[in-house]
Amino acid sequence: MTRFIAKRLGLGLITLWLLSVLVFFGTQVLPGDVARRILGPFASPSAVTALNKQLGTDKSVFVQYLNWITGLFHGDLGTSVATRTSVSSIVFPALWHSAKLAILAFIIVVPLGILGGVLAALYEGRFRDRLISVGGLSATTVPEFVWSVVFILVFALWLGILPSTATAPPGSGFLTQIEYLVLPALCLVFVLFGYIARMARAGTIESLEADYTRTAVIKGLPYRTVVRRHVLRNSLLPTIAVVATQAGYLIGGLVAIELVFNYQGIGQVLYRAAIQKDFPVLQSAVLIVGVVYLVATLLADLAYSLLNPRIRFESSS
Amino acid sequence: MSSFGEPIGSSVTAADSPAVAEPTVGPGPDEAKVIRREHLALLLRSKTFIAGALILGFWIVCAIFGNLIAPDDPLRTNPVAALQAPSSAHLFGTDTLGRDVLSRVLVGARDILIVAPLATLLATAMGTLLGLVTGYFRGFVDDSLGRLIDAILAVPVVIVGLLSMVALGPSTVTVIFVIAVVFTPVIARTVRAAVLSEVQYEYVAAARLRNERAPYILFGEILPNVMGPVLVEFTVRLGYAIFTIATLSFLGFGIQPPAPDWGLQIYQHYGLISGGYWWPVLFPALAIASLVIGVNLLSDGISQAFER
Amino acid sequence: MSATAPEPTAVQTAPALELRDLEVAYRVRGVWREVLRGVTLSIARNEAYGLVGESGCGKSTAAFAALRYLPRNGRVMSGSILVDGEDLLSMNESQVRQLRVSKVSMVYQNPTAALNPSIRIGDQVAEVYALADGGSDGSDERAREMLSKVQIADPASVMRRYPHQLSGGMNQRVVIAMALATNPSLLILDEPTTGLDATVEGEVLDLIKTLREEFETSLLFITHNLGVMAKMCERMGVLYAGRLVEEGPVADVFDRPSHPYTVGLLRCIPRGGVRKDKETLDTIPGFLPQLGADLPACVFADRCGLAEDICRQQEPPFHRVSEGHCSRCHFYDRAHTLPRTTGAPPVLGESARQEPVLQARGVQKTFHQEGHAIHALNDVEFALKEGETLGLVGESGSGKTTLARLLIGLSPPDEGSVVELDGAQLAPTVSKRERDQVRALQIVFQNPDSALNRRFSIHRILGRALTMLTGQRGEEREEHLRQLAHSVRFDVRLIGARPAQLSGGLKQRVAIARAFAGDPRIVVCDEPTSALDVSVQAAILNLLVELQAKQKVAYLFISHDLGVVRYLSDRIAVLYLGRLMELGPADQVFESPQHPYTEALASAVPTAEGTERERIRLVGEIPSAASPPSGCVFHTRCPRYIGDVCKTEEPELKEVEPGHFWRCHYSAEQLRELQKTPPKPRV
Amino acid sequence: PNVTRVSPPQTKPPKAGGTIRTGIVAPAAALDPIMISDEGGLAVLGQSAQYLVWSDKNLTLRPVLAESWTHDHTGRVWTFKIRRGVSFSDGTPMTAEDVAATFNRLSDPKVGSNALSNFDGVLSKGNTKAIDPYTAQFTLDAPNGNFPYLVSSDNYNSVVLPKNYDGGWDKTFIGTGPWKLESFTPNQGVSYGRNPRYWGQPTVAERSEVTFYAEEQAQTLGILGNQVDVVAHYSVSGGRALITNPDVRTTQFRSSSHRQIHMRTDKEPFADKRVRQAMALLLDRRALVNGLLATKSDYGNDSPFAPVFQSTNQSVRQRQLNVAMAKQLLEAAGKGAGFSTQLLTLTHFELPDLAQVVQNDVSVAGINLKLSILDPGSYYGSSKFGTSPWLDSTMGITDYGHRGVPNLLLTAPLSSKGPWNAAHFRNPQYDQLVAHYVAALDLGAQRAAAGKIQELLLDETPVMFPYFYYFLTGARLNVSGVETTAMGHVDLSRAGFA
Numbered sequence A: 001m002t003r004f005i006a007k008r009l010g011l012g013l014i015t016l017w018l019l020s021v022l023v024f025f026g027t028q029v030l031p032g033d034v035a036r037r038i039l040g041p042f043a044s045p046s047a048v049t050a051l052n053k054q055l056g057t058d059k060s061v062f063v064q065y066l067n068w069i070t071g072l073f074h075g076d077l078g079t080s081v082a083t084r085t086s087v088s089s090i091v092f093p094a095l096w097h098s099a100k101l102a103i104l105a106f107i108i109v110v111p112l113g114i115l116g117g118v119l120a121a122l123y124e125g126r127f128r129d130r131l132i133s134v135g136g137l138s139a140t141t142v143p144e145f146v147w148s149v150v151f152i153l154v155f156a157l158w159l160g161i162l163p164s165t166a167t168a169p170p171g172s173g174f175l176t177q178i179e180y181l182v183l184p185a186l187c188l189v190f191v192l193f194g195y196i197a198r199m200a201r202a203g204t205i206e207s208l209e210a211d212y213t214r215t216a217v218i219k220g221l222p223y224r225t226v227v228r229r230h231v232l233r234n235s236l237l238p239t240i241a242v243v244a245t246q247a248g249y250l251i252g253g254l255v256a257i258e259l260v261f262n263y264q265g266i267g268q269v270l271y272r273a274a275i276q277k278d279f280p281v282l283q284s285a286v287l288i289v290g291v292v293y294l295v296a297t298l299l300a301d302l303a304y305s306l307l308n309p310r311i312r313f314e315s316s317s
Numbered sequence B: 001m002s003s004f005g006e007p008i009g010s011s012v013t014a015a016d017s018p019a020v021a022e023p024t025v026g027p028g029p030d031e032a033k034v035i036r037r038e039h040l041a042l043l044l045r046s047k048t049f050i051a052g053a054l055i056l057g058f059w060i061v062c063a064i065f066g067n068l069i070a071p072d073d074p075l076r077t078n079p080v081a082a083l084q085a086p087s088s089a090h091l092f093g094t095d096t097l098g099r100d101v102l103s104r105v106l107v108g109a110r111d112i113l114i115v116a117p118l119a120t121l122l123a124t125a126m127g128t129l130l131g132l133v134t135g136y137f138r139g140f141v142d143d144s145l146g147r148l149i150d151a152i153l154a155v156p157v158v159i160v161g162l163l164s165m166v167a168l169g170p171s172t173v174t175v176i177f178v179i180a181v182v183f184t185p186v187i188a189r190t191v192r193a194a195v196l197s198e199v200q201y202e203y204v205a206a207a208r209l210r211n212e213r214a215p216y217i218l219f220g221e222i223l224p225n226v227m228g229p230v231l232v233e234f235t236v237r238l239g240y241a242i243f244t245i246a247t248l249s250f251l252g253f254g255i256q257p258p259a260p261d262w263g264l265q266i267y268q269h270y271g272l273i274s275g276g277y278w279w280p281v282l283f284p285a286l287a288i289a290s291l292v293i294g295v296n297l298l299s300d301g302i303s304q305a306f307e308r
Numbered sequence C: 001m002s003a004t005a006p007e008p009t010a011v012q013t014a015p016a017l018e019l020r021d022l023e024v025a026y027r028v029r030g031v032w033r034e035v036l037r038g039v040t041l042s043i044a045r046n047e048a049y050g051l052v053g054e055s056g057c058g059k060s061t062a063a064f065a066a067l068r069y070l071p072r073n074g075r076v077m078s079g080s081i082l083v084d085g086e087d088l089l090s091m092n093e094s095q096v097r098q099l100r101v102s103k104v105s106m107v108y109q110n111p112t113a114a115l116n117p118s119i120r121i122g123d124q125v126a127e128v129y130a131l132a133d134g135g136s137d138g139s140d141e142r143a144r145e146m147l148s149k150v151q152i153a154d155p156a157s158v159m160r161r162y163p164h165q166l167s168g169g170m171n172q173r174v175v176i177a178m179a180l181a182t183n184p185s186l187l188i189l190d191e192p193t194t195g196l197d198a199t200v201e202g203e204v205l206d207l208i209k210t211l212r213e214e215f216e217t218s219l220l221f222i223t224h225n226l227g228v229m230a231k232m233c234e235r236m237g238v239l240y241a242g243r244l245v246e247e248g249p250v251a252d253v254f255d256r257p258s259h260p261y262t263v264g265l266l267r268c269i270p271r272g273g274v275r276k277d278k279e280t281l282d283t284i285p286g287f288l289p290q291l292g293a294d295l296p297a298c299v300f301a302d303r304c305g306l307a308e309d310i311c312r313q314q315e316p317p318f319h320r321v322s323e324g325h326c327s328r329c330h331f332y333d334r335a336h337t338l339p340r341t342t343g344a345p346p347v348l349g350e351s352a353r354q355e356p357v358l359q360a361r362g363v364q365k366t367f368h369q370e371g372h373a374i375h376a377l378n379d380v381e382f383a384l385k386e387g388e389t390l391g392l393v394g395e396s397g398s399g400k401t402t403l404a405r406l407l408i409g410l411s412p413p414d415e416g417s418v419v420e421l422d423g424a425q426l427a428p429t430v431s432k433r434e435r436d437q438v439r440a441l442q443i444v445f446q447n448p449d450s451a452l453n454r455r456f457s458i459h460r461i462l463g464r465a466l467t468m469l470t471g472q473r474g475e476e477r478e479e480h481l482r483q484l485a486h487s488v489r490f491d492v493r494l495i496g497a498r499p500a501q502l503s504g505g506l507k508q509r510v511a512i513a514r515a516f517a518g519d520p521r522i523v524v525c526d527e528p529t530s531a532l533d534v535s536v537q538a539a540i541l542n543l544l545v546e547l548q549a550k551q552k553v554a555y556l557f558i559s560h561d562l563g564v565v566r567y568l569s570d571r572i573a574v575l576y577l578g579r580l581m582e583l584g585p586a587d588q589v590f591e592s593p594q595h596p597y598t599e600a601l602a603s604a605v606p607t608a609e610g611t612e613r614e615r616i617r618l619v620g621e622i623p624s625a626a627s628p629p630s631g632c633v634f635h636t637r638c639p640r641y642i643g644d645v646c647k648t649e650e651p652e653l654k655e656v657e658p659g660h661f662w663r664c665h666y667s668a669e670q671l672r673e674l675q676k677t678p679p680k681p682r683v
Numbered sequence D: 001p002n003v004t005r006v007s008p009p010q011t012k013p014p015k016a017g018g019t020i021r022t023g024i025v026a027p028a029a030a031l032d033p034i035m036i037s038d039e040g041g042l043a044v045l046g047q048s049a050q051y052l053v054w055s056d057k058n059l060t061l062r063p064v065l066a067e068s069w070t071h072d073h074t075g076r077v078w079t080f081k082i083r084r085g086v087s088f089s090d091g092t093p094m095t096a097e098d099v100a101a102t103f104n105r106l107s108d109p110k111v112g113s114n115a116l117s118n119f120d121g122v123l124s125k126g127n128t129k130a131i132d133p134y135t136a137q138f139t140l141d142a143p144n145g146n147f148p149y150l151v152s153s154d155n156y157n158s159v160v161l162p163k164n165y166d167g168g169w170d171k172t173f174i175g176t177g178p179w180k181l182e183s184f185t186p187n188q189g190v191s192y193g194r195n196p197r198y199w200g201q202p203t204v205a206e207r208s209e210v211t212f213y214a215e216e217q218a219q220t221l222g223i224l225g226n227q228v229d230v231v232a233h234y235s236v237s238g239g240r241a242l243i244t245n246p247d248v249r250t251t252q253f254r255s256s257s258h259r260q261i262h263m264r265t266d267k268e269p270f271a272d273k274r275v276r277q278a279m280a281l282l283l284d285r286r287a288l289v290n291g292l293l294a295t296k297s298d299y300g301n302d303s304p305f306a307p308v309f310q311s312t313n314q315s316v317r318q319r320q321l322n323v324a325m326a327k328q329l330l331e332a333a334g335k336g337a338g339f340s341t342q343l344l345t346l347t348h349f350e351l352p353d354l355a356q357v358v359q360n361d362v363s364v365a366g367i368n369l370k371l372s373i374l375d376p377g378s379y380y381g382s383s384k385f386g387t388s389p390w391l392d393s394t395m396g397i398t399d400y401g402h403r404g405v406p407n408l409l410l411t412a413p414l415s416s417k418g419p420w421n422a423a424h425f426r427n428p429q430y431d432q433l434v435a436h437y438v439a440a441l442d443l444g445a446q447r448a449a450a451g452k453i454q455e456l457l458l459d460e461t462p463v464m465f466p467y468f469y470y471f472l473t474g475a476r477l478n479v480s481g482v483e484t485t486a487m488g489h490v491d492l493s494r495a496g497f498a
């Protein structure tokens, strides 16, 4: 087990390094320079040169990359060239914001999706199944920003029961913060429900057909008990793994929702950093999303092995 | 369920599957044709498949003959007639530039039906290649390519989109490229898993035992057997491609105006919903949803019918 | 066969299970297809009833029908099912459930899949009690008692484990424990030992026998294996294409089979030490009809050597052969005269060459897994002569497949291992071997479904093999291909078909043809018939013998089935935990003196004759190859354990008689003496 | 939906107290007064820091930190009297020293201030002096009649900072303004309280919270959902929903913000001025103003002279849609069959829409424009000739923000040496006229020069100016007293709730 975790962490580090190299080469294609981005297209060239010098963005990108990597080993993510504040003061609050939203969305959508998927599986091929499968699918296909606007319209503007932005006023209590996050989380619920339900459905169907389910029925267990005790446990495993792969998307991929709800998540940070060519922020933010993604998949695998006693011993065979 | 130990990797043998005709009596070679015909019959009996095919068929007709069907020129602007609510003159209303939404939705099928399948096809091709290679050659190749795949998977779509758009310029080709980059690792993973289970089959060992080279084993022997998962993955990804194109449009990296692309239409008008102008968003959104659902129904239908 | 006589009380007059004219159909592609065509049978209280038949004839369907648990597309079309006299088909759901809880239980093959992988054994067993009593008080305790009844040594610790942590045999005991937990009146066993090792199978069967006596349960026992049937059952039925064609007391049926199908089945299996050079095995020609096919009046007519016009026109009645023994054959009284389908055995000339074609010395194979070194093979040494068959036996996990893969170059042996072909050292992997060497050494795998690419036609599969191995092309290749197909008795007209369209036997023929495409010198056969029905198995074995006679090819023949190995092999090698325990001429290996391990293996095999020698129990599980026992690796389970010497000193592989080697501290004489009596069980 | 709502007269003065919540577009970069180059940044700047002079929404100047100003007869030396009794939020008093330091800093090429382009050729480093603690003197490089605009809020970087200021403004928000920083969360917003040391009237509201919006749509939803009381600025393209919403009162006024559609005068197909004239004649401005901008704009007449500028010569005739004439001109230029070229623009407000309408409008004459819509970074590139799609394109649409005076708009994009001359327009006569205009000190002379420039540009048409759009501010009905400028400043000191 520890071996397994250690190996995964090691591989994870390599992946993260590759990730930073990818981003590094990627950012090379962005035109213009940082000072130009900051001062705008109409600023005078001498101002641009002066500012680039001040920011250190006149140095070669390799040097910048090296500086960033060196800083990283000292636990320093560097300084944002656009806002000239420390990268950690930008990235970590954003990460926290993203995490809050993601967690809330997960808390709502995972049980719902699983419930939906299981119901669909139990009524496979019948109306309820169609309703859940096709309904979930339809919800998933509508882009999240459309859901955002629709929900704001209904819940914030017409009914006036929920705020139209996601950022709670400073100093708000826990419940208020949640209140502010309900709408964006709801969008994610709509986007993810179909996906999770689909997985849960497939897993449940598979486990309904398994020999052990047959054993349980033949034992004479009531159908409910069979489903609860014998089917669900095994059917949820693949769903967990799948849900975890969504963590990267939930943390770094919500630009559209974050923009519409004016929420300072890591998606917005990424987007802005890329547009402003804010290399240290971009690198760090991508790295963090990468870490979240890798940790989430690792945790999922661990959870998987906890729930599935077989895995622990077979992990690398 | 054969009574003598499970055949490796296939819990359902041909004999148990109701979908495959398995004559225990040796059949003639044209039995293959019969089977194909039975597959077809089975497909045609599947409501899921039929519904999907009808929806997709409708949009394909629109894509091909959209300009003929559309009541108006989807590109002609008339700002003074902007944002008219649906009426008999404009069944779906007009957009901010006074264009007929119905015409744009009908003609818009073309862009998505070219871009999404092309992008998905590219991703499927690359992902299949990667998946075959990483699944077959374990060890170093798998480890290093695997890391790379992981790394690409971890790059947020925004970044891929932005960088590609800047590097390649805003064009349909860029959109195709972005989707391909984003989907390739996902498909590679699925294919790799399929290959891993396929490699356990002894026909692969048998091929090695007659000195076949790796490329033949990969493409000649294994590929035909993983085409099932590849096909399913293709259709599933196709749905997501449509969705992703819309999101890319939202971030400004998508298909370029004045193309009547659905995602672009939604992006251009979503802000107007709060002003009560729902029609330029609703209809393209419905179009996207129906297309994705159609594709998914189709793929469900196919995979049910061909389930081994 | 010592069932206690049923007590004639009022309640117990009703049979435990009664099927009356049961017709079951499956809906396939919209059409209802008949599986069971009017099956009538009755199992008395305390009786053990066996059901045999080829794969697909409807045995499992009958079993599941008795529990009213048919697949979703299955339906009882007519007839009735009575359990303890109660009509199952008219019950409502909760009554059915109650019946499952209290009266009928079932055990089927693949016990590991039958247990929930994510629930502890204890909970799964206790669940049954909780269900029966409505509360869970004391159910753990009762579960433990039950587990010890099925002879699980340390029930408390087993209860805490998960199914994957136990061996197949242990899991099957657990399943049996669950099935018997509520003392059902009927226990259905659907091939409960298929897939288990012979030694484990023996134990499980013993266990069932013991428990049956203790619990006074009726059995419906489904099996392929006539030997198992003979051992376990009092009465048996033979099922063919959903029809019961013969029924009667087991001994009667075996002594005087009165249906040509039964006769055929019995002739398929190598019995009583028959050898390939003495006798060919008989086979049943043709195939089982398809599901729902239109059948002649006598369902077996199409495959029957005795069939006459009447068989196709008039359904034979259930003739009474003797007391309780009936046969559905017009010619039941001359069924035993069924003509043989195969001719005299081919002449297997002794090879002139004495030097071996294949020689293995000091072969070693270590797998590395999660930091453990698994010594799958250790110091294996043998030689194979031209035209000779070396049988390789051993329990599951003993390294048979590993050795096979290593010889043909699919996985490299450890440094220092020597494998020579015609005196020339072979490269460790196939890609480094010369073409002639690759041609010379081929394999037939266990499962033809997996060994043939399901996307390709037979033509392509064989054609490609020919092209790659012989370099032939065009018309020359086509000609060779036809010859090849002919030589394995594969109908050339089917050459365009894909594997899925062929039956298992035909597929295995293709696999054999492929192995023979390059005129090999040695063919490794890794359990080539264990996925096949007995009748098909016989045909394949005949084919192998025939090819050997024609081509002087040598076989390394791996099998679990000692009867088959004995039939086919000239010499036999016994593997245990990666070590060669015994190697010698086939007859010598099967007669005393034997290595104690071989002795135990051989004693575990039930034979169709029912002439059974006392089974020697092996205590405990096979040790893990990652940490093999010290000294003689078999000492932990050896029934003839001597003492500390076995623990500390690994015996040499020594020649005890000319050409007969074993790895034991005992001498041949000592063992010969000892083996006159069965060993005392070890504790 | 195209209804113009004229803001009703605000009769009731707001009550003191409360927290006024304002949405603004998020500042793009670090909040450093010297560097700020965007609307969000300057809006924040204006809360706690102040200018010598305030240029209000009608472009009239009002003294703030300067009490009065005079110039010598050449128009080169300008003297400003500085207000007494003003102190910075940290308590240090403000003097002419601080003023001099501020402007010398902004005009220092080494500092890289964003005001540099405004001072280029006008004010050099070291030429601002404190004559006494309350008098500051500017010696210009060349005479300039509009100089006070350059030290006003129109030159938005020119807030007066302490003389020893050396970066780190976002820690203190130091300035002399009515609001004092309470807390600042980057990318999220700022909250302010009353500045107890403020020299003027205390603010009406007790507190002020400014929320940053990265996306205009979110800002619109913010005020509709009552998350903010005021949106300082919104556009028709992003805030159409506000125009018709009964809960929001829109205040609108003219600005000089506009879009320039440049055509390369040195390159086919636009080398012939008749082709350029034809293009401009094909533009249906009425449809643009009424449709695209929902009437919230003035007509553009293909010169930088926006109706809002006092110097604009109103007697010059307005160019109208005239397809027939356009076709004639094209015929004469040998392009009767039309032509095909690329139209480049960027993703920014209504620009893509405008491009589509232009594309559609000119298509009647057989002209085929291929659209290429880039992200802003790519469009502007390095902002240098040769490496900037903006400056190198054959035809492009560029966004120009508000300026208080037309000077920069006359020189940079149009004069022969202009750094933003995307049309590559080189006309000595034009350069001369502009020089006249810049030097003209009184309005009459300016108007006369303007008339000539306008006529010349109408004839040459290197750049089309389709419209000058209004500055729109939205406030919820119970809020009054919000003052904004076309530059994007929002003065909340008098804002409060009814």
Ligand SMILES: Nc1ncnc2c1ncn2[C@@H]1O[C@H](COP(=O)(O)OP(=O)(O)OP(=O)(O)O)[C@@H](O)[C@H]1O
Residues within 6 Å of the ligand: B001, B002, B003, B015, B016, B018, C026, C027, C028, C035, C053, C054, C055, C056, C057, C058, C059, C060, C061, C062, C071, C072, C073, C074, C291
């Ligand atoms: N759910 C099903 N749908 C359709 N056909 C089925 C189904 N289950 C079984 N069959 C078919 O019914 C026939 C009888 O099946 P059954 O499992 O009863 O045979 P069996 O005698 O138990 O065979 P085996 O020895 O292989 O276990 C076979 O041809 C099988 O393919």
Ligand SMILES: Nc1ncnc2c1ncn2[C@@H]1O[C@H](COP(=O)(O)OP(=O)(O)OP(=O)(O)O)[C@@H](O)[C@H]1O
Residues within 6 Å of the ligand: C367, C368, C369, C374, C376, C394, C395, C396, C397, C398, C399, C400, C401, C402, C403, C625
């Ligand atoms: N690739 C592998 N990695 C690690 N261990 C392996 C591998 N292959 C086989 N082994 C181990 O080597 C031992 C011998 O396995 P092998 O498959 O040769 O047994 P077998 O005699 O063929 O068994 P069976 O009768 O079940 O086919 C077992 O302990 C098995 O777990």
Ligand SMILES: [Mg+2]
Residues within 6 Å of the ligand: B003, C059, C060, C061, C190
């Ligand atoms: Mg069966």
Ligand SMILES: [Mg+2]
Residues within 6 Å of the ligand: C400, C401, C402
């Ligand atoms: Mg094996």
